[in-house]
Amino acid sequence: MELTRDFFVCMDCGRRFPDEGACKQCNEPLLDARKFEVKKACLDDDDRRKSKRQQRLMVISVAIGMVLVTALQFVLGEWGALIPGFRGPLGLIGYGIGVALGALAILGKIFPAERRFPWLSSDQLVEPSTPQHPGGDRYR
Numbered sequence: 203m204e205l206t207r208d209f210f211v212c213m214d215c216g217r218r219f220p221d222e223g224a225c226k227q228c229n230e231p232l233l234d235a236r237k238f239e240v241k242k243a244c245l246d247d248d249d250r251r252k253s254k255r256q257q258r259l260m261v262i263s264v265a266i267g268m269v270l271v272t273a274l275q276f277v278l279g280e281w282g283a284l285i286p287g288f289r290g291p292l293g294l295i296g297y298g299i300g301v302a303l304g305a306l307a308i309l310g311k312i313f314p315a316e317r318r319f320p321w322l323s324s325d326q327l328v329e330p331s332t333p334q335h336p337g338g339d340r341y342r
């Protein structure tokens with residue numbers, strides 16, 4: 203999505219409005235999303251939310267992996283020896299990591315991190331150009 207209208211954004215809810223002022227939803231002051239600093243703040247905010255979500259899913263996935271593999275070791279008992287490297291604590295860690303990675307991939311698909319600013323992508327983040335020679339007209 204490209205930012206072509208409704209340039210004023212609320213950092214709290216991500217809604218955009220055509221005019222300056224306050225957000226009609228949360229009454230927060232609106233920021234001009236055409237500005238570099240505002241775009242950067244929005245993207246950073248989305249990134250933070252995404253990594254927070256990822257961390258939470260990781261903890262859940264590791265728990266799922268450990269619980270599942272422990273339960274399976276218990277249920278299979280001696281039959282677990284038929285699966286290479288499955289029995290014992292190393293089996294728990296190895297197979298647990300495998301299950302955790304699978305669970306993480308599935309959970310990431312089911313619960314993707316929602317972006318507050320989906321209309322913004324990092325390729326729109328162009329650093330404002332600074333003058334190449336700040337006192338250059340001194341020689342004119």
Ligand SMILES: [Zn+2]
Nearest residue numbers: 212215225228
């Ligand atoms: Zn708002």
